Amino acid sequence: MSTDTRGGLLDGVSLTNTRLRTIALYVGLYGTAALFLIPYWYMFATSFMTRELVYSETPYLIPWEVTTYWYQYLIDNSLIGMWTVNTLILAGITTLFVIVVDAMIAYSLTRLEWPGRRVIFGVIVASFMVPGIINLVPVYIIASELGLVNSVWGVVLPSAANPLGVFMLVQFFKDIPEELEEAARLDGFSRLRVFSHIVLPLMRSPLAALGLFIFIWTWNSFVWPLLIFQRETMYTLPIGLVTLQDNLGVTEPGVIMTSAVIASVPLLLVFLVMQKQLVQAVEMQGTTK
Amino acid sequence: MAGSTQSNEESGRIDLTRSATREWIAGTTFAIPYLVTALLFLFGPLAIALYMSVHDWNALAPAQSQFVGLENYRTLVGDPDFWTALRNTVYFVVLTVPPIIVGSLLLALGVNRDVRGKWLLRTIFFSPYVLTVAVVGLLWTEIFNASGLVAYYIGGGNWLTSYDLAMPAIAIATVWWQLAFNFIILLAARQNVSDRLYEAAKLDGASTWRMMRDITIPQMRNPLVFVVIVTFVGSFQVFGQPYIMTDGGPSSSTTTVVLYLYETAFTSRQFGYAAAVGYVLFMILIAISATNYYFLAGDRR
Numbered sequence: 001m002s003t004d005t006r007g008g009l010l011d012g013v014s015l016t017n018t019r020l021r022t023i024a025l026y027v028g029l030y031g032t033a034a035l036f037l038i039p040y041w042y043m044f045a046t047s048f049m050t051r052e053l054v055y056s057e058t059p060y061l062i063p064w065e066v067t068t069y070w071y072q073y074l075i076d077n078s079l080i081g082m083w084t085v086n087t088l089i090l091a092g093i094t095t096l097f098v099i100v101v102d103a104m105i106a107y108s109l110t111r112l113e114w115p116g117r118r119v120i121f122g123v124i125v126a127s128f129m130v131p132g133i134i135n136l137v138p139v140y141i142i143a144s145e146l147g148l149v150n151s152v153w154g155v156v157l158p159s160a161a162n163p164l165g166v167f168m169l170v171q172f173f174k175d176i177p178e179e180l181e182e183a184a185r186l187d188g189f190s191r192l193r194v195f196s197h198i199v200l201p202l203m204r205s206p207l208a209a210l211g212l213f214i215f216i217w218t219w220n221s222f223v224w225p226l227l228i229f230q231r232e233t234m235y236t237l238p239i240g241l242v243t244l245q246d247n248l249g250v251t252e253p254g255v256i257m258t259s260a261v262i263a264s265v266p267l268l269l270v271f272l273v274m275q276k277q278l279v280q281a282v283e284m285q286g287t288t289k
Numbered sequence: 290m291a292g293s294t295q296s297n298e299e300s301g302r303i304d305l306t307r308s309a310t311r312e313w314i315a316g317t318t319f320a321i322p323y324l325v326t327a328l329l330f331l332f333g334p335l336a337i338a339l340y341m342s343v344h345d346w347n348a349l350a351p352a353q354s355q356f357v358g359l360e361n362y363r364t365l366v367g368d369p370d371f372w373t374a375l376r377n378t379v380y381f382v383v384l385t386v387p388p389i390i391v392g393s394l395l396l397a398l399g400v401n402r403d404v405r406g407k408w409l410l411r412t413i414f415f416s417p418y419v420l421t422v423a424v425v426g427l428l429w430t431e432i433f434n435a436s437g438l439v440a441y442y443i444g445g446g447n448w449l450t451s452y453d454l455a456m457p458a459i460a461i462a463t464v465w466w467q468l469a470f471n472f473i474i475l476l477a478a479r480q481n482v483s484d485r486l487y488e489a490a491k492l493d494g495a496s497t498w499r500m501m502r503d504i505t506i507p508q509m510r511n512p513l514v515f516v517v518i519v520t521f522v523g524s525f526q527v528f529g530q531p532y533i534m535t536d537g538g539p540s541s542s543t544t545t546v547v548l549y550l551y552e553t554a555f556t557s558r559q560f561g562y563a564a565a566v567g568y569v570l571f572m573i574l575i576a577i578s579a580t581n582y583y584f585l586a587g588d589r590r
Contacts, residue, residue: 011458026419042428057436104323108319157326275415286512
């Protein structure tokens, strides 16, 4: 498209006009930001409120009387500590597994020449279009045939079959300068050593971004853990949280909000510290198409 | 494309046999772990789902399943519950996709401007991205229920048990949660647009609106198409929010296609029928993505 930019109507935009616009911009942005924060505030505030405040007629936004009662209650009456550990283990294993497996195939697809690799890459790209959800039933059947129900691998393997990571890494692996690899090969490095001593260290930054993304994704995943983990001692935080309400028999806003805080604070902290990497991971997805 | 590789290798076969063969072996070895995983948990299931969808699947004894041809698909066409679920899903898509796209675009363009507290704003708008659907669902359930903030300050009683308000409530929670991803993509895309284009336009006296229409939007076209398709596909597969917030109620008004699929499979154990629902959803998603692509990006090149 040609960018015909002539014929502007507002040649001399007046000062007040500019100022009004700036004010509107700030009001719009910070107003929206405030709206975005209300749910967080409500969640944290409620988790520290006494029972009387939680059950009062007016929903309070400020915990006038602070208590850690709900936290104590959850620790004493639920398996939330165990669920946190389970979630950590699941997310850790999945992240490691996905990084290794995806880096290996990305290396193979970009740096090695073998028959059929282009076809295979084409198929992987196409599989991007398959919504995971349509495989809900058959994957569950395969997992139960392989004895993976109530096993960590029942969640790890379906997550690792996602082509997203392969796709993200291929973009980076193909830009590795060939000379580096050739020099190492001349020095008698095996492919495995080239991969582990040259390619992986070089690709630290995209691998870290992918790893962070997979970690958060798995920590938060809902459908697979819901299907695969059928014992209360195996639940991850998202599943435990949802069953909490049913187990208590009644709705306890204090318990619900406190459990939501416990489930989200670890990731919110990770997010604050590693926001740059996470932004990079999201941007990597934006550039894939 | 595959042909060119092949001929390349053939020509150098005689003297390269060993190293080329080795490269083949290395190449396939490095590819195998992912390929096996994908075969077992992505491509295999896709084929099995198709197979199941043409059978009256016996969950307890799969071998005794009966081939029924297109019967499941025929049932589906005449199944009022499926149509209700599809209608609800379309309603959800209409309620969520435009606000997510327009909202994330406006916020991205705003944050990209010369404002104070850029980092703070970006952090706030991006943060819901790291929340699990369980937290989002429970948190907003508390906000929308009878004793929550919305009922008190805005009214409407308990939105989640209201036939008319339950879906909008789910949609609001979803917009809050899902805006983040698009926001980051569009912010990066806007930052990639060269400043020189705007400088030139300003010299020509172009208005802000014209610069938006003639520079910003065309320059951000590809990321915008990506975001539109991803948002459509994501919204069409909504599951967790209604599962947690309303369980599909009141009277099925928030039962979406995936929730219906889930219930058909794991509550009623109609695996064959659920597989058929999955395939129909798949076809719908492909059609939507293709339509979006055709209208938004198709006229170029």
